[in-house]
Amino acid sequence: MSDQAAARRRPALDHLVFWFLFSQGGVISALFLPVHVVVQGILGPLDIVPVADQHYDTWVRVLGNPLVKLYILVLVMFSFFHFAHRLRYLLVDFGVHAARSVPAQAVFYGGAVVVTLVTIWILLTTAPLGG
Amino acid sequence: MTTEAQAAPREYSWRMPANWWTRQRHYFLYILREFTALPMALWLIWLLYEIRRAGSGAAHYYPPRSGAFVAFSVVVLLFSLYHSYTFLKLAGVIIRIKVLDRPVPSRLIVFAMFGAWAAASAVVAFVLIWFAR
Numbered sequence: 001m002s003d004q005a006a007a008r009r010r011p012a013l014d015h016l017v018f019w020f021l022f023s024q025g026g027v028i029s030a031l032f033l034p035v036h037v038v039v040q041g042i043l044g045p046l047d048i049v050p051v052a053d054q055h056y057d058t059w060v061r062v063l064g065n066p067l068v069k070l071y072i073l074v075l076v077m078f079s080f081f082h083f084a085h086r087l088r089y090l091l092v093d094f095g096v097h098a099a100r101s102v103p104a105q106a107v108f109y110g111g112a113v114v115v116t117l118v119t120i121w122i123l124l125t126t127a128p129l130g131g
Numbered sequence: 132m133t134t135e136a137q138a139a140p141r142e143y144s145w146r147m148p149a150n151w152w153t154r155q156r157h158y159f160l161y162i163l164r165e166f167t168a169l170p171m172a173l174w175l176i177w178l179l180y181e182i183r184r185a186g187s188g189a190a191h192y193y194p195p196r197s198g199a200f201v202a203f204s205v206v207v208l209l210f211s212l213y214h215s216y217t218f219l220k221l222a223g224v225i226i227r228i229k230v231l232d233r234p235v236p237s238r239l240i241v242f243a244m245f246g247a248w249a250a251a252s253a254v255v256a257f258v259l260i261w262f263a264r
Contacts, residue, residue: 041204
């Protein structure tokens with residue numbers, strides 16, 4: 001088998017990973033983000049319903065739950081890979097051909113990695129586990 | 132052969148006009164769908180900031196209550212609802228499942244995705260409101 005034929009048969013692992021992150025991020029942000037915006041961004045600040053983040057004690061108690069920490073990490077990590085992909089292709093659609101380049105990919109997907117690492121740091125340092 | 136003929140051929144690369152996405156409603160909605168990522172990203176960054184502020188202690192924590200924040204959230208909500216609607220509706224085209232060797236109708240897959248959206252929203256809202264007590 002020639003090298004070219006072998007390359008054709010090899011699964012495009014990088015495409016698989018990025019498409020997985022993109023599609024999962026799209027689904028997760030579609031399922032979970034609107035309710036956060038409604039409850040924490042509108043109903044809570046307007047005092048229509050009591051919301052955990054309106055008081056320090058209740059907010060820290062929720063954030064101290066390991067399942068909540070894991071949920072927030074999954075929500076942010078996958079969503080930001082989705083956002084990075086969409087915003088990069090938005091620039092391509094607007095005629096910014098440099099957005100296809102490897103440095104641009106490093107900036108966008110690297111940005112998603114940075115946000116993920118910052119999220120891990122925030123979740124580990126903000127509220128003690130089980131608090 | 133003349134000198135001009137031997138010169139490298141000129142490239143006339145075709146470029147889309149800058150306003151191509153305003154020419155058809157379908158194009159505009161496509162760009163709008165792609166753009167939803169930006170406001171949603173900004174709102175999630177705010178959420179991270181909100182979580183981080185809780186680490187500064189009770190004395191430094193103040194809940195988000197400003198009218199500007201509510202207005203920002205209303206705008207983000209419109210974009211995020213549009214993202215949810217378009218992305219979950221797409222599931223009927225992308226997902227192919229067979230049950231007992233028969234393909235599941237795409238309409239049923241879309242219905243299941245919207246059901247999952249309602250269930251996920253109910254669970255998250257319940258947690259955020261229940262633990263406020």
